[in-house]
Amino acid sequence: MATFVQLLVGGISIGALYALPALGISLIWNAAGVFNFANGEFVMISSYLMYSMLVGR
Structure with a gap:
């Protein structure tokens, strides 16, 4: 059941x-x-921003 929820x-x-x-x-x-x-530019900017926050630079 836990796998299904995940x-x-x-x-x-x-x-x-x-x-x-x-x-x-x-x-x-x-x-x-x-x-x-x-719209594509905003998606790419948010992707780069999220990546930089996850990496921690």
Whole structure:
């Protein structure tokens, strides 16, 4: 049962990580009618920031 809970939490976490950029893209597309390429930049900046915090530099 513990393994199932761990897999469930991990799956929900990964799903949320995929859903957030997708929601941002669809929100901008529906509101403005254009594709905003800055979403990818924000994802990369946050990835680099998280990596630097985990490494401790």
